[in-house]
Structures are given as structure tokens and as C-alpha cells.
Amino acid sequence: MLERFQFSNPFWTSKKWIRLKRFLFLFLLLSPWVLGWLLLFGYPTLNSLYISFTKFDITTKPVWVGFANYKFMFTQDPLFWIAVKNTLWIVIIGVPVQIVTALLITFLVSKSGRLRHVLQTVVLIPSFVPVVAGAMVFTYILNPIYGPVNAFLRLIGFSNPPMWFYDPQSSKWGLVFFGAWGVGTSIVIYSAALMRIPRQIDWLAQIDGLTEWRKAVRITFPLISPVIFYTLVVETIQQFQIFAKSYVVTAQVPDPENSMYFLATDVYNSGFKDFHFGYAAALGWALTILTGIFVALIFSTQRMWVFSNAKQD
Amino acid sequence: MRNRIKLLNSRSLFTWVNKYSLIIFVGITFVFPIYFICSTALMSRDQSLLHALLPVETSLGNFQLIFNNFPIAHWIFMSFAVSILCVIGGVLTSFFPAYALSRFQWRGRGFVLAMIVISIMVPSQVVLIPLYSKFVQLGWVPSLKPLIVPYFLSDALTIFVLRQFLLNIPENISNAARIDGATEIGVMFKIIMPICAPAIYAVSFLIFLESWSDLYGPLLYTVTDENLWTLPLGIVSIAGLHNVNPNLTMAASALFMLPVIILFFLTQKYVISIITPHDL
Numbered sequence: 001m002l003e004r005f006q007f008s009n010p011f012w013t014s015k016k017w018i019r020l021k022r023f024l025f026l027f028l029l030l031s032p033w034v035l036g037w038l039l040l041f042g043y044p045t046l047n048s049l050y051i052s053f054t055k056f057d058i059t060t061k062p063v064w065v066g067f068a069n070y071k072f073m074f075t076q077d078p079l080f081w082i083a084v085k086n087t088l089w090i091v092i093i094g095v096p097v098q099i100v101t102a103l104l105i106t107f108l109v110s111k112s113g114r115l116r117h118v119l120q121t122v123v124l125i126p127s128f129v130p131v132v133a134g135a136m137v138f139t140y141i142l143n144p145i146y147g148p149v150n151a152f153l154r155l156i157g158f159s160n161p162p163m164w165f166y167d168p169q170s171s172k173w174g175l176v177f178f179g180a181w182g183v184g185t186s187i188v189i190y191s192a193a194l195m196r197i198p199r200q201i202d203w204l205a206q207i208d209g210l211t212e213w214r215k216a217v218r219i220t221f222p223l224i225s226p227v228i229f230y231t232l233v234v235e236t237i238q239q240f241q242i243f244a245k246s247y248v249v250t251a252q253v254p255d256p257e258n259s260m261y262f263l264a265t266d267v268y269n270s271g272f273k274d275f276h277f278g279y280a281a282a283l284g285w286a287l288t289i290l291t292g293i294f295v296a297l298i299f300s301t302q303r304m305w306v307f308s309n310a311k312q313d
Numbered sequence: 314m315r316n317r318i319k320l321l322n323s324r325s326l327f328t329w330v331n332k333y334s335l336i337i338f339v340g341i342t343f344v345f346p347i348y349f350i351c352s353t354a355l356m357s358r359d360q361s362l363l364h365a366l367l368p369v370e371t372s373l374g375n376f377q378l379i380f381n382n383f384p385i386a387h388w389i390f391m392s393f394a395v396s397i398l399c400v401i402g403g404v405l406t407s408f409f410p411a412y413a414l415s416r417f418q419w420r421g422r423g424f425v426l427a428m429i430v431i432s433i434m435v436p437s438q439v440v441l442i443p444l445y446s447k448f449v450q451l452g453w454v455p456s457l458k459p460l461i462v463p464y465f466l467s468d469a470l471t472i473f474v475l476r477q478f479l480l481n482i483p484e485n486i487s488n489a490a491r492i493d494g495a496t497e498i499g500v501m502f503k504i505i506m507p508i509c510a511p512a513i514y515a516v517s518f519l520i521f522l523e524s525w526s527d528l529y530g531p532l533l534y535t536v537t538d539e540n541l542w543t544l545p546l547g548i549v550s551i552a553g554l555h556n557v558n559p560n561l562t563m564a565a566s567a568l569f570m571l572p573v574i575i576l577f578f579l580t581q582k583y584v585i586s587i588i589t590p591h592d593l
Contacts, residue, residue, distance in 0.1 A: 022417075025497055026413050026417060028409075029409040029410060029412055030409070030410050030413050030425070032407075032465075033406075033410035033429075033466075033472060036466030037469075040463055040466055041435070041440060043443070044439075044440035044443035045435065045439055047443035048439050051446075056442075056446075058449055108336060108339060111332060115333075115336055118340075119340055122343055122344055123340075125577065126346065126347065128522055128574070129574075130570065130573060131526055131528065132544075132545045132548050132549060133566035133567075133569050133570045136548065136552060136556075137347075137350050137563070139556065140349065140353070140559055141345070141346060141364070146363055146364035148364055151364075181343065188585055189588065189589050227590065237434055237436070240436060241436050241437065241438065244528040244529065251554070252555060254554070268529075268532075271441070271442055272445075277442050280441075281442040284442065287438050288435060288436050291436055295434070
């Protein structure tokens with residue numbers, strides 16, 4: 001008895017120590033994320049909520065002003081409402097345009113046989129072109145007088161093609177097309193989802209004599225609706241933060257009517273140009289809440305059109 | 314069987330031609346802006362101002378001009394330095410959390426995942442002001458530190474993508490190594506990490522792309538000190554208002570685009586498999 005007790009190292013083989021070791025190992029693995037989350041997300045989020053209720057210029061301590069920033073935002077700042085209007089426009093128009101474009105091209109990719117991989121690569125490359133380079137070339141090709149796009153439009157019979165970035169009426173459409181140019185990643189996601197649809201379903205649809213259109217609406221769309229839902233959420237969140245595109249375009253093309261002035265632009269200008277950091281924080285929260293409302297709306301429609309296996313059980 | 318059905322459904326030559334003309338049209342539309350960057354980069358200024366489709370005489374003179382008139386070599390160096398550091402930091406510090414989240418069962422895993430998703434979904438504009446003021450207090454503005462250091466505290470999206478990949482590696486592989494006497498750390502570094510190589514290439518590309526093309530960060534943290542500029546700021550400054558030298562802007566844009574395109578072709582196979590969500 002005594003011998004066994006001596007040789008079995010009670011602590012080092014005990015369950016307690018093994019569990020502690022495991023906990024320490026896991027914690028060590030997670031520690032970069034824990035630190036990053038607290039320092040770069042958790043604390044700054046709470047802090048910015050506080051800053052949004054203060055007058056703050058970085059150099060001195062924030063001064064509590066209550067709801068003054070929000071009051072100013074809603075009642076006195078005309079740029080805020082312009083920014084909200086523009087941001088909502090680009091989300092409501094831009095995101096569906098991107099998704100429909102991606103769906104149509106996915107369909108074309110799936111039908112293009114041997115050219116499949118070539119076409120997929122060709123449409124994927126633009127989504128990896130840096131925004132600054134993309135914005136440069138889009139302002140260039142959408143030049144109303146010399147640009148090749150308008151030259152093409154005149155060629156096919158439009159005598160009065162849009163002025164694109166030079167006209168507040170059409171400038172945001174330029175950004176929408178710029179966005180639609182970068183839908184390659186969505187196409188890859190949709191294509192992968194299409195590939196996962198069992199072949200048999202396709203055959204059955206053909207045997208039953210379904211037209212291509214009916215097949216797309218009744219079979220293909222429901223089966224890939226979960227990934228459409230996913231891209232819809234991701235692209236909505238991204239589109240709300242649109243900044244670099246309009247920044248690079250408006251750095252070259254003057255935009256006196258602020259037709260490309262978005263909420264993220266407003267955050268940047270109020271904070272880093274006018275040094276009203278308290279107000280900029282309030283604008284950041286306005287942007288977040290607006291995004292949250294939209295994402296919640298999208299989630300509330302999920303049951304209406306997103307197909308899930310769970311429902312059938 | 315399949316061919317028979319196809320035959321029955323096949324339409325006239327007209328739709329066949331139509332399909333291929335559509336494929337070519339879409340292909341050209343997507344390539345067109347990239348073609349324009351490259352062709353304009355080879356044109357003379359006069360020609361580029363007319364937005365010509367084809368350069369009359371191609372020359373690399375524009376590249377010579379931008380290297381002579383702008384510190385573009387310096388910008389390129391800075392961009393590479395920042396992006397490579399971001400890749401190293403992002404991959405290293407995201408792999409371990411992803412490993413913990415995928416290879417072990419523990420309570421609170423779902424909670425940690427939810428926290429990661431929240432930090433991805435909340436717009437970055439919220440944390441911008443407090444982070445900026447902290448960086449100012451630390452004396453990090455202007456400097457490159459605010460662009461690099463955050464990546465050394467792990468990147469939420471990278472964790473997510475790596476976790477996805479790690480989940481698909483069978484647990485038996487780890488168990489076999491454990492039975493052979495490998496320690497947990499040995500299993501992680503010697504067994505699982507090499508298997509993860511494709512996913513690591515892919516996330517490296519994505520982090521490189523993100524940091525390489527980032528405009529917001531440099532605009533906040535380095536814009537006041539021209540010695541710290543990276544390529545995005547440089548190109549915006551080359552363009553200036555009204556972009557009076559499109560040939561130079563496009564030459565710089567072409568240089569800016571080139572590394573990303575090359576890296577994309579090198580990692581294409583892995584990148585395509587990693588951007589597809591597997592849970593849906």
C-alpha cells in the first residue's frame with residue numbers, strides 16, 4: 001500500500017491537474033483573441049458610447065454634454081440627413097443590384113461548360129483589385145465626354161448618356177456599377193452552392209418537363225437561398241460602411257451637391273477634418289444602429305424565403 | 314441517360330451562339346476596366362486624355378516618369394513592409410484561437426464564437442474614435458504602428474475561416490499522434506499546422522489584400538507624415554483633383570494592382586475554396 005502511494009504521484013496524475021493543464025492550454029491559445037477583442041472591440045465600443053455624449057477634441061478631456069450631439073445630428077446638421085439619404089439609397093439599390101448580377105452571372109457560369117473556370121476566374125479577379133485602383137479606372141472610363149462607356153452608349157443609340165460622377169442624379173449609379181463589378185466572391189459562393197445540388201433533382205426536373213425559368217424559381221433558388229441570405233447580410237453591412245470608393249472618386253471629381261456623401265464619410269469628416277470627435281462617435285453609433293435595424297429586418301424575412309431543412313422535420 | 318435528356322432539350326444553333334456571345338460579353342465587361350488600367354499605363358499623356366482604347370505606341374515611359382517624379386519606390390516598400398507584417402501577425406495570432414475553437418470541446422465555445430461574429434458585424438466606425446484617441450495618447454500618430462499592431466491581436470475573420478478548415482480535419486489524426494506519444498503542442502505544430510497549409514496560404518492572401526488596399530487606416534494614421542505614406546495615399550495624391558495625368562495614375566494603379574493579381578494566381582485554388590462558407 002505504502003509503495004503504491006509513493007510511486008503514483010498523486011497530484012501530477014490527478015484529474016484536477018489534468019483539467020487545470022487543459023484549461024491553461026486553451027486559455028493560452030485563445031489569449032491573443034481575448035486581448036484583441038477587449039482592446040480593439042469591447043472597450044472601444046463602450047468608450048465610444050460615452051464619447052458620443054461628450055464634447056471631445058482628443059487633446060483635452062471629454063466634457064459631458066448629454067444628448068447635445070444627437071440633438072444636433074437630428075435637428076441642425078443638414079449633412080447628416082443627406083448622408084442618411086445617400087447611404088440608404090446605395091444600400092437599397094446597390095445591394096440588390098450586386099446580388100442579382102451575381103446570380104445571373106452564376107447562372108451563366110454554370111451553363112458555360114468548358115469555359116466555366118475561365119469565366120469564373122475572369123469575374124473573380126475584379127473583386128481583388130484594390131478599391132483605390134478600381135476607383136481610378138472607374139472615374140476614368142465613366143468620364144462623360146471622352147469615356148469609353150459613354151462612347152459605347154452613344155454608339156448603340158443613346159444620344160444623351162448619363163454624366164455619371166459629374167451629375168448628382170447619376171453619380172451613385174456609377175458607384176453601384178463599380179460595386180457590381182466586384183461581385184466575384186458572391187459568384188464563387190453561389191457556384192459552390194449550385195454544385196452541391198444533387199444531380200438527380202436536375203434530372204427529375206427535366207423529366208417532369210419544367211422550363212428553365214420554372215426550374216430556376218422553384219428548385220434552384222430555394223436550394224441556394226441560404227447562401228443568398230448570407231451574402232445579403234454581409235453585403236448590407238459592408239455597403240453601409242461605403243467610404244473608400246466615394247472618397248477616391250470625390251478626390252478627383254468635385255461633388256458640390258454631396259451626392260456621394262455617405263455616413264462613413266460624415267464620420268470621417270466630422271472627426272478627422274473638423275475635430276468634433278464626440279459628434280463623430282455619435283454618428284458612428286447612428287450608422288451602427290441603422291445597420292442593426294436593416295440586418296434585423298433581413299433576419300425577420302428569413303422564414304419567408306430562406307429554405308432550411310429544419311423546417312421539414 | 315443524361316445525354317439523351319440533353320439532346321431532347323437542346324435548342325437551335327441560335328441559342329448556342331447566343332450563349333457564347335453572352336459569355337464573351339460578360340467576360341469582356343469584367344476585364345475591361347483592368348485592360349484600361351494596363352493600356353492607359355502604356356500611353357502618352359495626350360492620348361490618355363482622349364481615353365483612347367489602344368495605345369498608338371506603347372512605351373514604359375510612364376513608369377519611368379512616376380519613379381522619377383514621385384517617391385513611389387518608397388511607397389511600394391512601405392506598403393510591402395506593412396502588409397507582410399500584417400500577414401505574419403494575423404496568421405500567427407489567429408491560428409491558435411481557431412485551433413482552440415475547433416479541435417477541443419469546451420463550455421463557452423458557442424459564446425466565444427458569438428463574440429467573434431458580433432465583432433465582425435459591428436461597423437468599424439464605432440470603434441474608430443476611441444482607438445484613434447488611444448493611439449494619439451500612446452504617441453503612435455503619425456506612425457505605422459496603428460496599421461500593424463491590431464493584426465498581432467488576431468483577426469476575427471481569419472479565425473473564422475481557419476476554424477472552418479480545422480473543423481474538417483478528422484480528430485482521429487490528432488488521436489493517432491497522441492497515442493504515439495505526441496504532446497498537445499506537438500500535435501498542433503507538427504501534425505495539424507502542416508495540414509492547414511492551404512488554408513494558411515488563402516488567409517495570408519486575404520490579409521495581404523486587406524492591408525495592401527486599405528485606405529482608411531493610412532488616411533487616419535499616416536496622412537500627415539509623407540515619409541510614412543503607403544501606395545493608396547500615394548496614388549490618390551498622384552491623381553489629384555481632376556486627374557490631369559491619367560497615364561501616370563494608371564501606371565501607378567497598374568503597379569499597385571500587380572502584386573495582388575500575381576498572389577491571386579498563385580493562391581487561387583486555395584482562395585476559392587476558402588471564400589465559400591461550408592456551414593450553409
